[in-house]
Amino acid sequence: MYNHDKMLIKGGSPLMGETMVSGGKNTSVAVIPATILSDEPSTIENLPDIDDVHALIEILELLGAECEYVPDQYLTVRPKSINSHHVPFSLTRRLRASYYMLGALLGRGGKATVAYPGGCEIGSRPIDQHVKGLSALGATILERSGFVEAEAKKLGGADVFFDIVTVGGTINIMLAAATAEGTTIIYNAAKEPHIVDLANFLNSMGARIKGAGTDIIRITGRETLHGTTYTVIPDQIETGTLMIAAAATHGDVTIHGCIPTHMEALTAKLLEMGIQVSEGDDIIRVRAHDQHRAINIKTQVYPGFPTDLQQPITALLCMANGQSTVYETIFEQRFKHLDELRRMGAHIKLMDRIVLIEGVPTLYGAPVTITDLRAGAALVIAGLMARGTTEVYETAFIDRGYERLEDKLRALGADIHRETL
Numbered sequence: 001m002y003n004h005d006k007m008l009i010k011g012g013s014p015l016m017g018e019t020m021v022s023g024g025k026n027t028s029v030a031v032i033p034a035t036i037l038s039d040e041p042s043t044i045e046n047l048p049d050i051d052d053v054h055a056l057i058e059i060l061e062l063l064g065a066e067c068e069y070v071p072d073q074y075l076t077v078r079p080k081s082i083n084s085h086h087v088p089f090s091l092t093r094r095l096r097a098s099y100y101m102l103g104a105l106l107g108r109g110g111k112a113t114v115a116y117p118g119g120c121e122i123g124s125r126p127i128d129q130h131v132k133g134l135s136a137l138g139a140t141i142l143e144r145s146g147f148v149e150a151e152a153k154k155l156g157g158a159d160v161f162f163d164i165v166t167v168g169g170t171i172n173i174m175l176a177a178a179t180a181e182g183t184t185i186i187y188n189a190a191k192e193p194h195i196v197d198l199a200n201f202l203n204s205m206g207a208r209i210k211g212a213g214t215d216i217i218r219i220t221g222r223e224t225l226h227g228t229t230y231t232v233i234p235d236q237i238e239t240g241t242l243m244i245a246a247a248a249t250h251g252d253v254t255i256h257g258c259i260p261t262h263m264e265a266l267t268a269k270l271l272e273m274g275i276q277v278s279e280g281d282d283i284i285r286v287r288a289h290d291q292h293r294a295i296n297i298k299t300q301v302y303p304g305f306p307t308d309l310q311q312p313i314t315a316l317l318c319m320a321n322g323q324s325t326v327y328e329t330i331f332e333q334r335f336k337h338l339d340e341l342r343r344m345g346a347h348i349k350l351m352d353r354i355v356l357i358e359g360v361p362t363l364y365g366a367p368v369t370i371t372d373l374r375a376g377a378a379l380v381i382a383g384l385m386a387r388g389t390t391e392v393y394e395t396a397f398i399d400r401g402y403e404r405l406e407d408k409l410r411a412l413g414a415d416i417h418r419e420t421l
């Protein structure tokens with residue numbers, strides 16, 4: 001964690017050249033807990049070297065697992081020695097995904113006591129759907145004194161109907177159901193790429209999961225799962241952030257190691273703005289020369305426009321020609337970056353969940369503070385676009401989810417560095 005750092009960005013340099021995307025954050029934070037569903041060791045490759053991954057490894061170690069982690073190479077988890085099911089707030093406060101320990105510990109040994117998760121403050125983020133699903137599988141769940149206590153003599157397959165589409169809920173039920181007796185069917189399941197990646201990971205451990213990537217996922221429980229070696233998919237949101245940064249600086253950037261089909265919602269919007277996007281098998285090239293056109297965006301579940309790119313693209317739209325609107329439908333408070341963008345000269349109004357942006361010719365460097373991970377990406381992008389120097393505080397939020405973002409941007413020509421306060 002770099003709590004005592006600030007980032008200094010001198011804007012105006014177009015990003016040029018080639019870069020490589022890291023492994024997916026939201027897939028890694030699901031796959032790491034999944035390793036404890038077997039007693040055998042599992043090895044995961046392509047994990048991003050980010051704080052969310054570090055925090056999960058600490059959680060597994062605290063529970064008694066042996067972890068061998070070589071950043072940027074592999075993580076091997078040996079879960080056999082796990083002797084606890086208690087995950088304290090000192091660790092869950094560091095990441096939202098710590099709630100996956102509920103499904104994973106229940107699936108492993110029928111018991112989990114997990115402190116309510118922390119993570120980014122972007123809305124109320126309840127877990128009622130997780131609780132409803134785990135209860136349907138036969139777990140007794142008690143929420144008291146800041147902990148969720150879950151217990152089941154034996155988990156059994158069940159039909160789980162989600163009232164809303166929830167990524168975290170879908171993942172937690174998949175984790176718990178993989179070793180439950182009988183068949184679980186999740187209706188109204190999330191379809192994000194990391195849901196499919198988790199299903200592939202669990203299937204490589206011997207699980208029987210079908211339908212991931214559609215609304216209905218069918219999980220036939222297996223009594224035991226075995227260890228595996230698995231490479232996680234590239235980060236969809238990091239790819240998108242780099243695409244937006246390239247466009248924002250009127251640059252020409254080729255991103256390697258990505259999955260272009262995961263990016264279709266963003267690609268369509270960039271094309272609408274007049275930005276050139278071309279694709280190869282695992283390559284995306286973004287080029288922008290002319291002034292960008294204003295557009296309208298509504299965040300939606302996959303394959304719609306991802307909420308995780310709402311804040312970064314809002315920064316880009318601050319200098320587009322005309323009035324843009326951004327409608328955030330997933331998280332009701334994912335707007336804390338707007339005040340900071342205003343400090344830099346952006347003309348923005350917030351009406352309920354709709355952001356109205358009147359494009360300005362110039363943003364100006366200013367001191368700004370990050371409030372959550374994707375707000376961090378938005379402010380870095382704004383800094384790259386701005387005239388003068390932007391000082392970005394609370395950079396630890398960025399380190400939760402982006403692997404060495406400023407190193408990647410510097411290698412593309414950005415004038416960006418950190419200073420210790």
Ligand code: EPU
Nearest residue numbers: 026097125126127128129130166167168169308330331373
């Ligand atoms: N919701 C409920 N009840 C629940 C669960 C969710 O009402 O039991 C609501 C939430 O409040 C929200 C909506 O349902 O309004 C969607 O929440 P979801 O459960 O899908 O989100 P999440 O699992 O908490 C994950 C990602 C987020 C990403 C969202 C949406 C991880 C660790 N987190 O969160 O990623 O924004 O899905 O795609 O996978 C990020 O990477 O910056 C990030 C916040």
